[in-house]
Amino acid sequence: MAEKYNITVRGCDLFYGDFQALKDINIDIEEHEVTAFIGPSGCGKSTFIKTFNRMNDLIEDCRITGEILIGGQNIYAKGTDVTLLRKNIGMVFQKPNPFPMSIYDNIAFAPRTFGIKKKSELDDIVESSIKQAGLWDEVKDRLRKNAMGLSGGQQQRLCIARALAADPKILLMDEPTSALDPISTGIIEDLINELKTQYTIVIVTHNMQQATRISDKTAFFLLGEIVETDVTEQLFGNPKDKRTENYITGRFG
């Protein structure tokens, strides 16, 4: 992979069988910024974020055309190492999905996948990743306990730590707080603000207030298309497209 981790998408179409879920998507995502995707359910924003780490490979009869460049390289080109791509692009899902194993083993999962076996090295990665996710004080005494015993918000931060342990450059978050209470949501939003200094973050959110609180740029999706992309304050304060205005003022969706 290249040194730079900006994302450039040109003319991206995506089909599930005969159904076209994404239509001619074009967008530029800059490094060390938080880009939010907003839009009503079923508009394709979750589908789109999954194209960046090729999670849609897992879905049968999903077909994609156009170009998605990360650091200038087409990630759908033949010979792309998907494993390495997913190591460099971490993902946090809508519902916390810790593995039913110890907290330590959850975090050490990706490093072990990539051949790190030395205990001291793993210990360091586990500690620093959990610290980055702001979970250290809550779990440092029970690293060997099963991760399923954590609360929902803690589980989600564990999943963030687990993704960070792979040493990614980009962090994708697919509605990471939609299953959480307001306090846990606030903690994770603060966390995102801290993490953006080191990572490029793309977040799908249902919550427009959340987008205004945490993102630098926002893209508004509707029926598989990007209607408008702009600096977040611009998009919410002074939308150029009538449909964007209707959506953010709550007239539909």
Next chain:
Amino acid sequence: MENHKRQILKYAAAKRVAQAALLLTLAALTAVIIFVLIRGLPHINMQLLFGNYGKEPSIKPALVGTLYLILIAISVAAPIGIGSAIFLTEYTNSKSRIIRIIRIATETLAGIPSIVYGIFGYLVFVVALGFRYSLIGGGITLAIMILPVIVRSTEESLLAVPRSLREGSFALGSSKVRTIFSVVLPCAASGIVTSLILAIGRVMSESAVLILTIGMVVNKMPEGIFSPGTSLALNVYYFGSHGYPEQAAATGVVLLILVVSINILATVLGKVFGKGELANG
């Protein structure tokens, strides 16, 4: 109003009938257990359990034979069955036609009468392969018999592992193999172990397959897996039909206790393993 009253009476009657049916079921079950215990328990003694087969019969050869059969059947059926289930759930599209046909075929295999497996074992292992009557021939036939059960229940355990865990693993850059071995199988372990234990129960209770394949040599200790032998269930049949009704009942008790313990063990293990795991998954 009259109508309404009649309805209520009808419901009450239906409830009573169902209750009576349940009582009958329970009564039949307890009758079997109590009868076998009363007839068999007084005849269980050290000679029968661990003595040498001389003037007085012993089930020591049967205990050893049963153990051999379990080991052979499980060590053959477990890897093949679990492997097939992994292939079916993780590597194929469950909606495809071939997979559906395979699934129907496995279910049909599970429904074949065991004596048919017995005659297959006899023709293949005893006659065609020239094993003669042997524990290995019987064990492999039993393995074939329990395979569909193991495949089916392992498949169910694997399907119960939430998709989100597989996605989580893939998103961290794991290969399919690592995902299966490090995430999916550990999550499904309790279900798989439970199904293997239940399969052991079936192996212990089976007799029809063994009548045709292992020779029913009740009075000699098996010398190895290629030697003929006997099993507990087979001994019940032998004792019963050769003028040892007390020993038959006593062996029945031993078999009953073992099978019940196996089933309890399966339930307990399922619960213990199942805890915490997938609780929020």
